[in-house]
């Protein structure tokens with residue numbers, strides 16, 4: 451009998467597998483997800499449904515692949531927690547739990563390394579190693595809830611990797627994570643971030659997933675963007691803007707625009723005006739995030755005053771701005787810091 455990977459199935463799919471394999475169905479599928487995914491109880495056989503079905507329990511004990519994420523490091527500072535998960539291939543990925551006012555957000559990784567090569571990002575300097583599977587993405591949520599013991603309500607695909615470069619697996623992970631009988635993370639609480647892959651933005655729009663979209667822009671014009679993000683040579687800012695015009699925003703309201711502030715490079719008043727002009731026709735919220743130190747990109751970080759100043763230039767132009775103070779930068783868990791040689795990592799702040 452083929453193994454049943456519980457973290458790679460929706461409840462409906464699990465019920466179908468139980469029916470085909472053992473003549474059982476939704477009742478036991480729901481019970482399995484309740485015990486294992488919702489309560490983190492790998493001893494599912496202690497639940498009534500399985501106490502009453504010893505034969506099924508025996509077969510499931512043989513066939514079911516339970517979540518067993520191997521967490522190799524957990525570090526925390528002021529509520530922000532970074533953890534590293536070892537994959538079956540021996541690689542590690544990092545995830546960050548970010549405390550918000552009423553809940554926690556998990557920034558999860560979708561690739562080991564990244565092909566995009568953004569200059570300010572440690573993951574980009576690793577190069578691309580491999581895509582994660584949907585189950586490996588779901589395992590990060592399981593680990594955050596039941597090993598790190600945080601109540602995760604929000605997911606942002608802003609950890610290691612470019613989500614739209616691994617879109618099939620990310621799409622599948624979103625379907626699994628938003629299953630109400632399983633992980634139960636509302637789609638309205640899920641954000642996919644991209645460095646600006648236009649075909650991926652279109653694919654996400656067509657998918658009907660109805661999640662939030664964030665674009666990591668970081669520049670007010672193509673020349674600056676090309677100096678920071680090689681992907682800018684493939685997709686101009688106008689290409690991205692056209693993709694956003696096409697995107698079915700639905701009831702999501704706004705696009706999130708990430709802007710890593712780098713003193714002397716993209717933080718002048720003139721650049722703020724240029725950015726405001728570019729964004730004018732779009733419903734956006736701009737998150738201004740101070741650059742975090744990385745080993746490979748030797749620039750000064752932006753001070754709180756720099757962030758205030760740049761944000762106020764934008765606000766004077768009527769742009770909705772949120773100032774982000776980088777969390778976890780001393781843990782190497784801040785924006786652009788995931789995945790460096792000593793196990794630090796990158797997370798884009800919200």
Ligand code: SF4
Nearest residue numbers: 564566568571574611
């Ligand atoms: S910022 Fe994102 S897209 Fe760019 S290299 Fe880092 S992980 Fe990849």
